Amino acid sequence: MVPSTPTATTAAPGRAERSSAAQRSSSELGFTDQRTEITVEALPVEGEVPSWLTGSLLRNGPAQWDLQTGSVNHWFDGMAMLHRFAFSEGKVSYRNKLLRGKAATAYERDGKLSYREFASDPCKSTFGRVMSLFDPSLTDNGAVNITQVAGKWVAITESPMGVEFDPRTLETIGVYQRAKGSRVPLAHEHVDRATGEIYGVRTLLGRKCAYELTATERTTGVERLIARIPVKHPAYQHSFALTERFVVVGEHPFVVDPLRLLLSGKPFIENFRWEPQHGTTFTAVDRRTGEVAGTWTAPASFCFHHVNAFDDEDGSVVVELCAFDDASIVHALALQERRDGAAIPESTLRRYRLPRGGGDVVVETTAPASMELPRIDDRFARAPHRFVWGVGLGGEDASFLDRLVLADVQQGEVREWHEPGVYPGEPVFVPRPGGTEEGDGVVLSVLLEPALGASSLLVLDAISMQEVARVRVPQHIPFGFHGGFVKSLA
Ligand code: CO
Numbered sequence: 001m002v003p004s005t006p007t008a009t010t011a012a013p014g015r016a017e018r019s020s021a022a023q024r025s026s027s028e029l030g031f032t033d034q035r036t037e038i039t040v041e042a043l044p045v046e047g048e049v050p051s052w053l054t055g056s057l058l059r060n061g062p063a064q065w066d067l068q069t070g071s072v073n074h075w076f077d078g079m080a081m082l083h084r085f086a087f088s089e090g091k092v093s094y095r096n097k098l099l100r101g102k103a104a105t106a107y108e109r110d111g112k113l114s115y116r117e118f119a120s121d122p123c124k125s126t127f128g129r130v131m132s133l134f135d136p137s138l139t140d141n142g143a144v145n146i147t148q149v150a151g152k153w154v155a156i157t158e159s160p161m162g163v164e165f166d167p168r169t170l171e172t173i174g175v176y177q178r179a180k181g182s183r184v185p186l187a188h189e190h191v192d193r194a195t196g197e198i199y200g201v202r203t204l205l206g207r208k209c210a211y212e213l214t215a216t217e218r219t220t221g222v223e224r225l226i227a228r229i230p231v232k233h234p235a236y237q238h239s240f241a242l243t244e245r246f247v248v249v250g251e252h253p254f255v256v257d258p259l260r261l262l263l264s265g266k267p268f269i270e271n272f273r274w275e276p277q278h279g280t281t282f283t284a285v286d287r288r289t290g291e292v293a294g295t296w297t298a299p300a301s302f303c304f305h306h307v308n309a310f311d312d313e314d315g316s317v318v319v320e321l322c323a324f325d326d327a328s329i330v331h332a333l334a335l336q337e338r339r340d341g342a343a344i345p346e347s348t349l350r351r352y353r354l355p356r357g358g359g360d361v362v363v364e365t366t367a368p369a370s371m372e373l374p375r376i377d378d379r380f381a382r383a384p385h386r387f388v389w390g391v392g393l394g395g396e397d398a399s400f401l402d403r404l405v406l407a408d409v410q411q412g413e414v415r416e417w418h419e420p421g422v423y424p425g426e427p428v429f430v431p432r433p434g435g436t437e438e439g440d441g442v443v444l445s446v447l448l449e450p451a452l453g454a455s456s457l458l459v460l461d462a463i464s465m466q467e468v469a470r471v472r473v474p475q476h477i478p479f480g481f482h483g484g485f486v487k488s489l490a
Pocket of ligand 1: 144187188238304305481482
């Protein structure tokens with residue numbers, strides 16, 4: 001692996017400069033713009049893609065950060081690009097497309113930012129000095145995740161607006177309104193296939209703030225408000241937990257004074273403050289009645305991703321998540337930090353047992369490994385699962401997440417897939433048809449291979465973590481976030 005060699009830069013380099021600049025960290029290519037949209041009918045395959053693997057892996061993530069006026073501030077702020085790997089009889093096709101909602105369309109037309117992103121705002125002269133939480137300039141740059149509601153496929157981020165797209169061609173269809181006004185829904189939802197509902201949590205930002213818990217009929221898009229929980233200083237949230245009985249909201253003490261959001265003139269996330277004295281609070285709300293069943297406080301931690309949760313036999317609620325000691329990861333994922341290969345905090349798999357009727361939270365680390373972008377065998381959602389797949393940070397010279405990790409949270413054991421100088425993305429588990437055992441199947445992960453200047457798609461046996469196949473993509477795929485496998489999309 002090439003050691004990270006940070007270089008001081010005083011200004012955000014433009015596109016042409018960047019492409020000729022020496023690489024400063026071996027993972028920098030993952031934070032380098034991809035502007036070429038391609039369609040390849042049959043990618044070169046090494047090994048053998050299982051013939052039963054039929055359907056499409058849809059991926060989402062930022063892919064363009066360098067505007068004519070300079071770069072955006074954060075990994076999360078790049079313009080969204082969709083990717084589709086389609087599998088049929090051992091063959092794999094690929095295509096990628098920029099998500100052309102309002103934000104990306106304006107950016108392509110003007111070469112500058114016109115909408116407010118996570119950590120970047122349009123320059124003040126075009127934006128005006130006074131911000132409003134009801135501002136129409138909130139982004140629709142859905143770079144984080146993909147959801148399906150009312151027959152529509154929608155790319156989403158933490159914004160009231162998503163962008164609908166065609167899941168086959170990846171062409172943009174148009175803006176999809178996810179919530180009204182200043183309600184900011186999370187980019188992670190839970191689908192309960194038994195009830196046909198999508199569960200969501202959003203933060204109402206205004207003079208009076210609240211968390212709103214919702215259940216939406218997946219086929220019709222009709223929404224039911226489960227509960228509204230008032231909060232003075234909302235916590236930054238990216239995901240939450242769902243059990244058969246409860247929606248569990250985790251408030252990690254990275255909080256915002258809503259007045260600061262309105263008046264500071266700073267981008268969204270810069271208004272949040274780390275206040276560990278509040279600890280981490282979990283609130284369980286009954287899915288059916290909307291009543292608060294309990295509130296628990298645990299030592300302060302920060303979290304992007306919940307893993308799974310379930311109601312235990314003794315009536316306690318068990319919540320598993322990827323926990324950081326503090327919120328410094330947010331800044332560590334700033335664009336310049338990542339391009340420089342700066343140090344990155346690690347998160348661990350933590351399990352919180354919330355006892356029935358209140359009492360002390362029991363916290364344990366379930367596996368001896370760093371873990372992010374966690375995925376499970378979805379058939380075991382809301383049940384006492386055994387396996388979690390994720391990406392982890394390994395060697396001292398690793399400038400980014402550099403291995404795939406399988407954690408057995410019942411045995412406390414870990415198995416890894418690692419190749420020096422290669423950077424894998426979120427592993428998506430796909431069950432073998434007819435199999436019922438947890439983990440019987442493969443995991444799919446997009447690899448960045450900087451030495452080749454390109455990416456590939458890795459197919460691993462999910463339990464042995466042995467490589468089954470590698471599918472070569474003729475260009476690089478910037479580091480993305482989330483996606484899913486869709487069987488019906490062959
Ligand atoms: Co996420």
